[in-house]
């Protein structure tokens with residue numbers, strides 16, 4: 231049976247993933263938080279899942295690489311340099327990184343890419359996300375993932391089009407940009423809406439997470455899947471066959 235190790239095991243997601251491992255009859259190899267021993271865990275786990283903090287990303291990658299242990303990275307708020315570190319690790323071990331492990335968001339990203347490709351540049355794209363008061367990064371990893379899907383549909387990259395938040399005398403909207411707005415409050419698990427707005431009409435594609443178990447289910451599914459994969463960088467679409 232596949233033994234799964236959790237980095238960030240006492241956090242909201244770490245606890246939900248441990249529950250899900252038990253529910254699926256898989257094995258929990260152990261868990262660590264800040265001050266724990268991630269190296270020892272990587273040696274006994276068949277696969278690692280990381281839902282901790284961006285500050286630990288490089289260390290966790292290096293440890294997984296040294297132990298030749300595949301890893302699922304769910305931590306958000308990653309920098310471009312950290313994405314390059316993931317690419318480098320993926321030349322030696324299997325790595326799956328995603329801002330959202332749920333089935334619904336994985337499908338939504340494909341719908342967004344399709345809509346962005348089919349609707350002309352006169353359809354403005356705006357992404358709004360809402361999360362609980364404890365979330366420390368913005369825009370959310372999911373909003374960025376959805377923005378990348380939209381940009382791909384438009385034949386370009388998000389970094390070319392992204393506008394984060396708006397305040398003050400901003401001037402009129404620049405055609406082709408993708409706007410991002412973030413709301414924080416209470417216990418909202420995670421809501422995302424991608425709005426396509428044109429003259430006189432509007433399409434909104436939304437995903438509302440009601441429970442963290444949807445992320446945990448996807449994370450465990452991804453872990454069990456990636457445990458048998460060769461080195462490479464994978465996405466949730468690979469796991470879910472979407």
Ligand SMILES: NC(=O)C1=CN([C@@H]2O[C@H](COP(=O)(O)OP(=O)(O)OC[C@H]3O[C@@H](n4cnc5c(N)ncnc54)[C@H](OP(=O)(O)O)[C@@H]3O)[C@@H](O)[C@H]2O)C=CC1
Pocket residue numbers: 237238239240241242243244262263264265281282283284285286303304305306307328329330331332371445
């Ligand atoms: N991809 C996805 O589908 C999802 C991703 N996320 C992302 O997962 C991450 C965690 O979210 P959440 O569980 O809500 O956050 P929490 O703050 O509840 O949990 C984070 C955990 O990481 C631990 N941690 C901190 N530093 C380290 C370290 N150096 N090594 C190991 N563990 C460490 C913390 O321990 P301590 O308290 O001791 O500091 C804490 O237990 C966030 O980036 C979030 O955006 C969340 C939901 C879904």
Ligand SMILES: O=C(O)C1=N[C@H](C(=O)O)C[C@H](O)C1
Pocket residue numbers: 306329330361365369370371372373419420421
């Ligand atoms: O921090 C969270 O809670 C979540 N983070 C992920 C993100 O940044 O998109 C996924 C989900 O929305 C919950």
